[in-house]
Amino acid sequence: MTITTPDTPTAKPLLDWYDRHHRDLPWRISPGMAAGGAKPDPYRVWLSEVMLQQTTVQAVKPYFAKFLQRWPEVTDLAAAENDAVMAAWAGLGYYARARNLKKCAEAVAKEHGGVFPDTEEGLKSLPGIGDYTAAAVAAIAFNRQAAVMDGNVERVISRLYAIETPLPVGKPLMKEKVARLTPATRPGDFAQAMMDLGATICTPKRPACSLCPFRGACAALKHSDPEFFPVKAAKKEKPVRQGAAFVAVTADGEILLRRRAESGLLGGMTEVPTTAWTARLDGETSAAAAPFEAAWQACGTVLHVFTHFELRLSIWRTAIAGKVDDRANDGWWEPVTNLEAQALPTIMKKAIAAAIPLAFKTSKE
DNA sequence: TATCCGTGGCA
Protein backbone atom coordinates (compact mmCIF):
# COMPACT_ATOMS: atom_id res chain seq x y z
CA MET A 1 0.00 0.00 0.00
CA THR A 2 1.29 3.43 -0.88
CA ILE A 3 1.39 6.33 1.50
CA THR A 4 0.12 9.44 -0.17
CA THR A 5 2.04 12.63 0.38
CA PRO A 6 -0.24 15.27 1.89
CA ASP A 7 -1.06 18.30 -0.20
CA THR A 8 1.41 21.08 0.46
CA PRO A 9 -0.17 23.45 3.01
CA THR A 10 -0.95 26.96 1.78
CA ALA A 11 -2.51 30.03 3.37
CA LYS A 12 -5.40 30.27 0.93
CA PRO A 13 -7.83 27.70 2.40
CA LEU A 14 -7.19 29.07 5.88
CA LEU A 15 -7.95 32.66 4.83
CA ASP A 16 -11.11 31.47 3.06
CA TRP A 17 -12.13 29.69 6.24
CA TYR A 18 -11.38 32.82 8.29
CA ASP A 19 -13.58 34.95 6.01
CA ARG A 20 -16.48 32.65 6.82
CA HIS A 21 -15.83 31.71 10.45
CA HIS A 22 -13.85 34.48 12.15
CA ARG A 23 -14.99 35.42 15.62
CA ASP A 24 -16.15 38.94 16.42
CA LEU A 25 -13.87 40.30 19.14
CA PRO A 26 -13.81 43.80 20.64
CA TRP A 27 -10.23 44.49 19.52
CA ARG A 28 -10.62 43.01 16.05
CA ILE A 29 -11.44 44.56 12.68
CA SER A 30 -13.44 41.98 10.73
CA PRO A 31 -12.15 41.04 7.27
CA GLY A 32 -15.16 42.77 5.75
CA MET A 33 -14.46 46.01 7.59
CA ALA A 34 -10.79 45.77 6.63
CA ALA A 35 -11.74 45.33 2.99
CA GLY A 36 -13.76 48.54 3.34
CA GLY A 37 -10.64 50.41 4.46
CA ALA A 38 -10.97 50.18 8.25
CA LYS A 39 -7.61 49.90 10.02
CA PRO A 40 -7.02 48.40 13.44
CA ASP A 41 -5.87 50.79 16.16
CA PRO A 42 -2.32 49.76 17.18
CA TYR A 43 -3.04 50.74 20.79
CA ARG A 44 -6.01 48.40 20.96
CA VAL A 45 -4.15 45.61 19.21
CA TRP A 46 -1.21 45.96 21.61
CA LEU A 47 -3.43 46.22 24.70
CA SER A 48 -5.40 43.14 23.71
CA GLU A 49 -2.30 41.12 22.86
CA VAL A 50 -0.66 41.86 26.21
CA MET A 51 -3.85 40.97 28.07
CA LEU A 52 -4.21 37.78 26.03
CA GLN A 53 -0.75 36.50 26.97
CA GLN A 54 -1.48 33.15 28.65
CA THR A 55 -5.02 34.37 29.30
CA THR A 56 -8.34 33.34 27.79
CA VAL A 57 -10.48 35.59 25.59
CA GLN A 58 -13.37 35.42 28.05
CA ALA A 59 -11.18 36.57 30.95
CA VAL A 60 -9.78 39.46 28.91
CA LYS A 61 -13.01 40.95 27.56
CA PRO A 62 -14.16 42.90 30.65
CA TYR A 63 -10.63 44.11 31.40
CA PHE A 64 -10.14 45.29 27.83
CA ALA A 65 -13.39 47.25 27.96
CA LYS A 66 -12.47 48.77 31.32
CA PHE A 67 -9.01 49.86 30.22
CA LEU A 68 -10.23 51.29 26.93
CA GLN A 69 -12.97 53.29 28.60
CA ARG A 70 -10.64 54.63 31.27
CA TRP A 71 -7.59 55.17 29.07
CA PRO A 72 -8.80 55.56 25.44
CA GLU A 73 -5.34 56.23 24.01
CA VAL A 74 -1.80 55.18 24.80
CA THR A 75 -0.98 58.69 26.00
CA ASP A 76 -3.78 58.44 28.55
CA LEU A 77 -2.33 55.21 29.88
CA ALA A 78 1.13 56.77 29.96
CA ALA A 79 -0.21 59.62 32.10
CA ALA A 80 -2.10 57.33 34.50
CA GLU A 81 -1.09 56.61 38.08
CA ASN A 82 0.75 53.33 38.56
CA ASP A 83 -1.55 52.34 41.41
CA ALA A 84 -4.63 52.93 39.27
CA VAL A 85 -3.28 50.66 36.54
CA MET A 86 -2.34 47.91 39.00
CA ALA A 87 -5.77 48.12 40.66
CA ALA A 88 -7.48 47.93 37.27
CA TRP A 89 -5.39 44.88 36.38
CA ALA A 90 -6.07 43.11 39.70
CA GLY A 91 -7.51 39.64 39.12
CA LEU A 92 -6.08 39.17 35.63
CA GLY A 93 -2.81 37.67 36.87
CA TYR A 94 0.81 37.82 35.75
CA TYR A 95 1.19 41.27 37.23
CA ALA A 96 4.56 41.95 35.59
CA ARG A 97 2.45 42.43 32.49
CA ALA A 98 0.72 45.43 34.08
CA ARG A 99 4.00 46.96 35.23
CA ASN A 100 5.47 46.53 31.74
CA LEU A 101 2.25 47.74 30.11
CA LYS A 102 2.63 51.04 31.92
CA LYS A 103 6.33 51.30 31.10
CA CYS A 104 5.61 50.53 27.46
CA ALA A 105 2.89 53.19 27.26
CA GLU A 106 5.31 55.71 28.75
CA ALA A 107 8.03 54.76 26.27
CA VAL A 108 5.65 55.11 23.32
CA ALA A 109 4.40 58.45 24.60
CA LYS A 110 7.76 59.95 25.47
CA GLU A 111 10.22 58.32 23.08
CA HIS A 112 8.05 57.68 20.04
CA GLY A 113 5.77 60.72 20.02
CA GLY A 114 2.75 58.70 21.08
CA VAL A 115 2.99 56.47 18.00
CA PHE A 116 3.76 52.75 18.18
CA PRO A 117 6.79 51.53 16.18
CA ASP A 118 5.54 49.75 13.05
CA THR A 119 8.23 47.07 12.78
CA GLU A 120 8.84 43.84 14.69
CA GLU A 121 12.26 45.05 15.82
CA GLY A 122 10.95 48.40 17.03
CA LEU A 123 8.09 46.79 18.89
CA LYS A 124 10.25 44.12 20.49
CA SER A 125 12.49 46.77 22.03
CA LEU A 126 9.57 47.90 24.20
CA PRO A 127 8.88 46.55 27.71
CA GLY A 128 6.60 43.51 27.86
CA ILE A 129 6.76 42.89 24.11
CA GLY A 130 8.52 39.66 23.17
CA ASP A 131 8.69 37.53 20.03
CA TYR A 132 5.01 36.72 19.89
CA THR A 133 3.55 40.14 20.68
CA ALA A 134 5.96 41.98 18.39
CA ALA A 135 5.03 39.74 15.47
CA ALA A 136 1.31 39.87 16.28
CA VAL A 137 1.15 43.68 16.48
CA ALA A 138 3.36 44.08 13.40
CA ALA A 139 1.14 41.73 11.38
CA ILE A 140 -2.30 42.74 12.67
CA ALA A 141 -1.85 46.49 13.14
CA PHE A 142 0.79 47.25 10.49
CA ASN A 143 0.24 44.58 7.84
CA ARG A 144 3.81 43.30 8.18
CA GLN A 145 4.65 39.80 6.95
CA ALA A 146 5.65 38.64 10.44
CA ALA A 147 5.58 35.01 11.56
CA VAL A 148 3.27 34.81 14.58
CA MET A 149 3.75 31.83 16.90
CA ASP A 150 1.77 31.23 20.05
CA GLY A 151 0.51 28.10 21.75
CA ASN A 152 -2.30 27.71 19.20
CA VAL A 153 0.02 28.04 16.23
CA GLU A 154 2.47 25.57 17.80
CA ARG A 155 -0.32 23.03 17.99
CA VAL A 156 -1.59 23.64 14.45
CA ILE A 157 1.90 23.57 12.92
CA SER A 158 3.09 20.55 14.89
CA ARG A 159 0.09 18.61 13.58
CA LEU A 160 0.17 19.99 10.06
CA TYR A 161 3.79 18.84 9.64
CA ALA A 162 3.69 15.99 12.21
CA ILE A 163 6.66 17.45 14.09
CA GLU A 164 7.73 15.00 16.76
CA THR A 165 10.51 17.09 18.29
CA PRO A 166 9.28 18.00 21.78
CA LEU A 167 8.69 21.64 22.75
CA PRO A 168 10.44 23.90 23.45
CA VAL A 169 13.29 22.36 21.40
CA GLY A 170 11.05 22.04 18.36
CA LYS A 171 9.95 25.66 18.44
CA PRO A 172 12.52 27.07 15.96
CA LEU A 173 11.55 24.45 13.39
CA MET A 174 7.87 25.30 13.86
CA LYS A 175 8.64 29.00 13.52
CA GLU A 176 10.37 28.27 10.23
CA LYS A 177 7.29 26.47 8.97
CA VAL A 178 5.03 29.36 9.99
CA ALA A 179 7.29 31.89 8.32
CA ARG A 180 7.17 29.90 5.09
CA LEU A 181 3.38 29.69 5.30
CA THR A 182 2.70 33.36 6.18
CA PRO A 183 1.44 35.24 3.10
CA ALA A 184 2.58 38.68 1.96
CA THR A 185 -1.03 39.80 1.67
CA ARG A 186 -3.26 39.70 4.76
CA PRO A 187 -0.55 38.51 7.16
CA GLY A 188 -2.57 39.84 10.11
CA ASP A 189 -5.69 37.91 9.11
CA PHE A 190 -3.53 34.83 8.56
CA ALA A 191 -2.12 35.10 12.09
CA GLN A 192 -5.55 35.56 13.63
CA ALA A 193 -6.91 32.75 11.51
CA MET A 194 -4.21 30.36 12.74
CA MET A 195 -5.03 31.28 16.34
CA ASP A 196 -8.80 31.02 15.77
CA LEU A 197 -8.25 27.64 14.15
CA GLY A 198 -6.26 26.45 17.15
CA ALA A 199 -8.88 27.78 19.55
CA THR A 200 -11.95 26.35 17.82
CA ILE A 201 -11.01 23.48 15.46
CA CYS A 202 -7.46 22.29 16.10
CA THR A 203 -8.10 22.00 19.85
CA PRO A 204 -5.84 20.15 22.31
CA LYS A 205 -8.41 17.39 22.82
CA ARG A 206 -10.80 15.96 20.24
CA PRO A 207 -9.96 18.32 17.36
CA ALA A 208 -12.72 18.78 14.77
CA CYS A 209 -10.58 17.64 11.85
CA SER A 210 -13.52 17.15 9.50
CA LEU A 211 -14.17 20.91 9.65
CA CYS A 212 -10.53 21.94 9.24
CA PRO A 213 -9.41 23.89 6.16
CA PHE A 214 -6.10 22.01 6.39
CA ARG A 215 -7.68 18.57 6.51
CA GLY A 216 -6.28 17.67 3.09
CA ALA A 217 -2.78 18.80 3.98
CA CYS A 218 -2.41 17.70 7.61
CA ALA A 219 0.34 15.10 8.06
CA ALA A 220 -0.83 14.15 11.54
CA LEU A 221 -4.37 13.50 10.32
CA LYS A 222 -3.13 11.45 7.40
CA HIS A 223 -0.42 9.36 9.02
CA SER A 224 -0.89 9.57 12.77
CA ASP A 225 -3.09 10.87 15.55
CA PRO A 226 -3.50 14.66 15.72
CA GLU A 227 -3.99 14.52 19.49
CA PHE A 228 -0.46 13.13 19.83
CA PHE A 229 0.88 16.56 18.85
CA PRO A 230 2.43 18.79 20.02
CA VAL A 231 4.92 16.69 21.94
CA LYS A 232 6.03 18.51 25.08
CA ALA A 233 8.82 18.02 27.58
CA ALA A 234 7.74 16.48 30.88
CA LYS A 235 6.82 19.03 33.52
CA LYS A 236 7.77 19.20 37.17
CA GLU A 237 5.22 18.55 39.87
CA LYS A 238 3.97 21.39 42.03
CA PRO A 239 5.26 21.65 45.59
CA VAL A 240 2.96 22.72 48.41
CA ARG A 241 3.76 25.85 50.39
CA GLN A 242 2.09 27.07 53.55
CA GLY A 243 1.69 30.40 55.27
CA ALA A 244 -0.56 32.50 57.45
CA ALA A 245 -2.35 35.76 56.66
CA PHE A 246 -3.76 38.24 59.15
CA VAL A 247 -6.94 40.25 58.71
CA ALA A 248 -7.24 43.03 61.29
CA VAL A 249 -10.36 45.19 61.37
CA THR A 250 -11.00 48.23 63.56
CA ALA A 251 -14.30 49.24 65.10
CA ASP A 252 -14.45 51.91 62.37
CA GLY A 253 -14.35 49.22 59.70
CA GLU A 254 -10.78 49.71 58.52
CA ILE A 255 -8.47 46.88 57.52
CA LEU A 256 -4.67 46.73 57.69
CA LEU A 257 -3.07 46.47 54.23
CA ARG A 258 0.51 46.43 53.00
CA ARG A 259 2.29 46.69 49.67
CA ARG A 260 4.27 43.75 48.38
CA ALA A 261 7.81 44.12 47.04
CA GLU A 262 7.92 45.61 43.57
CA SER A 263 9.37 42.51 41.92
CA GLY A 264 8.70 38.81 42.25
CA LEU A 265 5.47 37.03 43.10
CA LEU A 266 2.49 39.43 43.03
CA GLY A 267 5.03 42.23 42.74
CA GLY A 268 3.73 45.71 43.51
CA MET A 269 0.32 44.39 44.51
CA THR A 270 -1.56 44.94 47.77
CA GLU A 271 -1.77 42.31 50.53
CA VAL A 272 -2.90 41.74 54.08
CA PRO A 273 0.04 41.03 56.43
CA THR A 274 1.31 37.52 55.77
CA THR A 275 4.13 35.23 56.73
CA ALA A 276 6.56 34.01 54.11
CA TRP A 277 5.15 31.11 52.09
CA THR A 278 7.37 28.15 52.79
CA ALA A 279 7.38 24.37 52.59
CA ARG A 280 6.41 23.87 56.23
CA LEU A 281 4.80 26.00 58.89
CA ASP A 282 3.25 25.07 62.24
CA GLY A 283 0.38 26.80 63.99
CA GLU A 284 2.36 28.28 66.84
CA THR A 285 4.77 29.93 64.45
CA SER A 286 1.79 31.39 62.61
CA ALA A 287 0.28 33.11 65.62
CA ALA A 288 3.68 34.49 66.62
CA ALA A 289 4.06 36.03 63.16
CA ALA A 290 1.02 38.31 63.52
CA PRO A 291 1.64 41.98 62.76
CA PHE A 292 0.83 42.94 66.38
CA GLU A 293 -0.42 41.34 69.58
CA ALA A 294 -4.17 40.86 69.70
CA ALA A 295 -6.80 38.18 70.16
CA TRP A 296 -6.18 36.49 66.81
CA GLN A 297 -8.84 33.99 65.89
CA ALA A 298 -8.33 31.24 63.34
CA CYS A 299 -10.90 31.27 60.55
CA GLY A 300 -10.00 28.55 58.13
CA THR A 301 -7.55 27.84 55.36
CA VAL A 302 -7.60 29.19 51.84
CA LEU A 303 -6.22 27.14 48.96
CA HIS A 304 -4.72 28.79 45.92
CA VAL A 305 -2.83 27.33 42.98
CA PHE A 306 -0.08 29.41 41.43
CA THR A 307 1.84 28.47 38.31
CA HIS A 308 4.63 26.67 40.14
CA PHE A 309 3.30 25.89 43.62
CA GLU A 310 0.13 25.34 45.60
CA LEU A 311 -0.50 27.57 48.60
CA ARG A 312 -2.36 26.64 51.77
CA LEU A 313 -2.89 29.89 53.60
CA SER A 314 -4.33 29.80 57.11
CA ILE A 315 -6.35 32.92 57.86
CA TRP A 316 -6.41 34.73 61.20
CA ARG A 317 -8.65 37.63 62.12
CA THR A 318 -9.02 40.07 64.97
CA ALA A 319 -11.40 42.90 65.76
CA ILE A 320 -9.66 45.75 67.55
CA ALA A 321 -10.82 49.11 68.89
CA GLY A 322 -8.51 51.34 66.88
CA LYS A 323 -5.61 51.45 64.44
CA VAL A 324 -2.21 50.07 65.34
CA ASP A 325 0.78 51.82 63.81
CA ASP A 326 2.26 49.70 61.02
CA ARG A 327 4.20 52.35 59.12
CA ALA A 328 7.44 50.48 59.79
CA ASN A 329 6.11 47.88 57.34
CA ASP A 330 4.60 50.43 54.94
CA GLY A 331 1.18 49.35 56.14
CA TRP A 332 -1.95 51.48 56.08
CA TRP A 333 -5.57 51.20 57.19
CA GLU A 334 -8.14 51.11 54.44
CA PRO A 335 -11.94 51.28 54.80
CA VAL A 336 -13.39 47.86 54.05
CA THR A 337 -15.91 49.63 51.84
CA ASN A 338 -13.05 50.73 49.57
CA LEU A 339 -11.46 47.32 48.92
CA GLU A 340 -12.73 47.16 45.35
CA ALA A 341 -10.42 50.04 44.43
CA GLN A 342 -7.32 48.28 45.77
CA ALA A 343 -4.76 46.28 43.79
CA LEU A 344 -5.68 43.04 45.52
CA PRO A 345 -4.71 39.80 43.76
CA THR A 346 -7.18 36.94 43.94
CA ILE A 347 -5.44 35.11 46.79
CA MET A 348 -5.74 38.23 48.95
CA LYS A 349 -9.41 38.66 48.12
CA LYS A 350 -9.93 35.04 49.13
CA ALA A 351 -8.07 35.63 52.40
CA ILE A 352 -10.09 38.72 53.25
CA ALA A 353 -13.35 37.04 52.26
CA ALA A 354 -12.54 34.16 54.61
CA ALA A 355 -12.29 36.61 57.52
CA ILE A 356 -14.94 39.11 56.39
CA PRO A 357 -17.55 37.22 54.35
CA LEU A 358 -19.27 40.40 53.16
CA ALA A 359 -16.10 42.24 52.13
CA PHE A 360 -16.70 41.69 48.42
CA LYS A 361 -19.98 41.69 46.61
CA THR A 362 -18.71 38.83 44.46
CA SER A 363 -17.57 36.66 47.35
CA LYS A 364 -19.21 33.25 47.60
CA GLU A 365 -21.68 32.38 50.36
C1' DT B 1 18.02 26.81 28.67
C1' DA B 2 15.30 26.70 32.80
C1' DT B 3 12.75 29.00 36.06
C1' DC B 4 9.60 32.27 37.71
C1' DC B 5 5.31 34.51 37.13
C1' DG B 6 -1.88 34.10 38.13
C1' DT B 7 -6.11 32.83 37.17
C1' DG B 8 -10.16 30.35 35.78
C1' DG B 9 -12.51 27.00 32.94
C1' DC B 10 -13.03 22.50 31.55
C1' DA B 11 -12.88 17.32 30.71
Add this chain to the structure above:
DNA sequence: TTGCCAAGGAT
Protein backbone atom coordinates in the same frame (compact mmCIF):
# COMPACT_ATOMS: atom_id res chain seq x y z
C1' DT C 1 -10.66 15.43 41.46
C1' DT C 2 -6.75 16.37 39.11
C1' DG C 3 -4.34 17.98 35.47
C1' DC C 4 -4.23 20.72 31.46
C1' DC C 5 -3.44 24.91 29.56
C1' DA C 6 -4.79 29.94 27.38
C1' DA C 7 -3.09 35.24 21.75
C1' DG C 8 4.27 34.63 26.70
C1' DG C 9 7.98 37.69 28.73
C1' DA C 10 11.92 38.53 31.66
C1' DT C 11 15.89 36.93 33.65
